[in-house]
Amino acid sequence: MKILKFGGTSVGSADSIETVLDIVKEQVQKQKRVAVVVSAFSGVTNKLLLLSELAQQRDPQYQLELEDIRSRHKKMIAQLMGKKAAHTE
Secondary structure, eight states: OEEEEEOGGGGSSHHHHHHHHHHHHHHHHHOSOEEEEEOOSTTHHHHHHHHHHHHHTTOTHHHHHHHHHHHHHHHHHHHHHHHHHHHHO
């Protein structure tokens, strides 16, 4: 089995996620079994730690931090889906 691990900057943009996907596809073709480990987007782990501290303190700012994380992921999904749609046209 081959284990592929990608850090936060490796999944920091739609282009870099596409590169990761290409690497994974290539390795899947070469290997019978591949495990993929992916870190959170660059900066998200620190935001999650901040969010948990704010929530524990009952600071309403935690809701803004949570929405920022949510928004970032939604934007990435939209970018990747747009790229996929562009490839099929």
